[in-house]
Amino acid sequence: MSQSLPSRYQAQLDTKAEQLRQRLAPFTPPALEIHPSLPEHYRMRAEFRVWHEGDALYYIMFDQATRDKYRVDSLPAANQLINQLMPAVLEFIQFRPLLRKKLFQVDFLTSTTGEAVVSLLYHRQLEASWEEAADELRAALNQFAKVSIIGRARKQKVVLGSEAVMEQLEVNGRLYKFEQVENSFTQPNAGINQAMLTWASDVTKGLSNDLLELYCGNGNFSLPLATNFRRVLATEISKTSVRSAELNIALNQIDNVQVVRLAAEEVTQAIQGERVFRRLEGIDLSDYQCDTVLVDPPRAGLDADTLQMVSRYPHIVYISCNPQTLAENLETLTHTHHITRAALFDQFPFTEHTEVGVFLSAKS
Numbered sequence: 044m045s046q047s048l049p050s051r052y053q054a055q056l057d058t059k060a061e062q063l064r065q066r067l068a069p070f071t072p073p074a075l076e077i078h079p080s081l082p083e084h085y086r087m088r089a090e091f092r093v094w095h096e097g098d099a100l101y102y103i104m105f106d107q108a109t110r111d112k113y114r115v116d117s118l119p120a121a122n123q124l125i126n127q128l129m130p131a132v133l134e135f136i137q138f139r140p141l142l143r144k145k146l147f148q149v150d151f152l153t154s155t156t157g158e159a160v161v162s163l164l165y166h167r168q169l170e171a172s173w174e175e176a177a178d179e180l181r182a183a184l185n186q187f188a189k190v191s192i193i194g195r196a197r198k199q200k201v202v203l204g205s206e207a208v209m210e211q212l213e214v215n216g217r218l219y220k221f222e223q224v225e226n227s228f229t230q231p232n233a234g235i236n237q238a239m240l241t242w243a244s245d246v247t248k249g250l251s252n253d254l255l256e257l258y259c260g261n262g263n264f265s266l267p268l269a270t271n272f273r274r275v276l277a278t279e280i281s282k283t284s285v286r287s288a289e290l291n292i293a294l295n296q297i298d299n300v301q302v303v304r305l306a307a308e309e310v311t312q313a314i315q316g317e318r319v320f321r322r323l324e325g326i327d328l329s330d331y332q333c334d335t336v337l338v339d340p341p342r343a344g345l346d347a348d349t350l351q352m353v354s355r356y357p358h359i360v361y362i363s364c365n366p367q368t369l370a371e372n373l374e375t376l377t378h379t380h381h382i383t384r385a386a387l388f389d390q391f392p393f394t395e396h397t398e399v400g401v402f403l404s405a406k407s
């Protein structure tokens with residue numbers, strides 16, 4: 044008899060937890076805290092290639108191992124809204140050449156508040172008649188949610204509605220509003236994101252002075268953590284995300300977070316006084332007393348200079364989407380720090396991906 048979904052879910056989580064325990068074992072962490080996800084319908088965004096075959100039109104994805112394409116009519120990992128929008132988009136487009144011609148990809152970005160941005164990507168330029176047809180599609184999809192449509196082609200972007208969804212996440216009983224912009228980084232699993240924010244808030248409770256944050260995205264961690272610190276200096280490389288973080292600070296009426304567009308490598312240069320940045324005009328770095336640093340880097344982890352810089356802070360919160368590069372960085376960080384908390388966040392159930400949070404304190 045085949046296993047039920049809850050027991051298959053638990054089995055995959057147990058495997059991930061065991062693999063992570065083994066990977067972290069050389070660094071003698073405390074007991075691993077485990078944050079399970081919903082077993083399905085947890086993804087707030089999804090991207091599909093579109094396959095044209097005669098009159099037929101369907102979504103495809105690619106097998107990670109073989110790169111073979113396979114047809115996708117629904118995606119259990121994606122939330123209900125995406126699963127409603129998926130067939131509705133294709134049915135509408137199938138016999139409308141204006142919308143269908145040279146369409147090669149459809150992206151869905153949704154929020155728990157019932158908003159969606161559907162992006163249609165084309166290998167052709169989009170004319171005014173495309174816009175009229177896309178408006179009709181938007182009206183048809185509005186029965187499911189507040190839907191915006193974006194048409195993308197080479198050097199062209201047409202926005203019908205908004206480029207973003209407005210997400211709401213609850214951390215320690217407070218609701219935070221986050222603008223999440225199409226085509227820029229946002230955490231895909233809203234429930235797990237909420238768990239990560241609550242965990243980061245918990246591990247930094249009782250710390251004093253200021254927080255330095257690298258890779259802050261749209262201010263996802265910056266805003267909920269602002270209550271634990273006197274001030275937060277949050278940095279990020281992407282212009283879109285920095286603009287979004289600034290908007291999110293205003294939306295949530297938070298007055299102790301400053302966002303600056305700086306790559307992690309540039310933060311190191313600025314802090315060490317090696318380079319002066321116009322983007323830091325009006326900000327006196329020596330005014331900040333950052334005893335804590337939070338990093339949430341891409342899969343590559345921290346570069347050598349950032350790693351050295353981070354290791355000089357008494358407290359480090361490290362959020363990682365790649366246990367392998369986390370372990371490589373921990374080989375350096377555990378010379379000066381020990382791990383006082385470690386958590387597995389099952390951001391991507393039934394995949395080989397594991398999200399990890401580690402809190403380190405300087406050895407006395």
Ligand SMILES: C[S@@+](CC[C@H](N)C(=O)[O-])C[C@H]1O[C@@H](n2cnc3c(N)ncnc32)[C@H](O)[C@@H]1O
Nearest residue numbers: 228258259260263279280281306307339340341
């Ligand atoms: C894993 S995401 C985390 C974003 C954010 N902390 C969140 O929770 O949504 C990594 C972020 O790092 C940014 N990034 C990538 N390379 C960077 C670099 N060299 N310096 C600074 N930020 C970078 C990306 O734009 C992205 O927003």
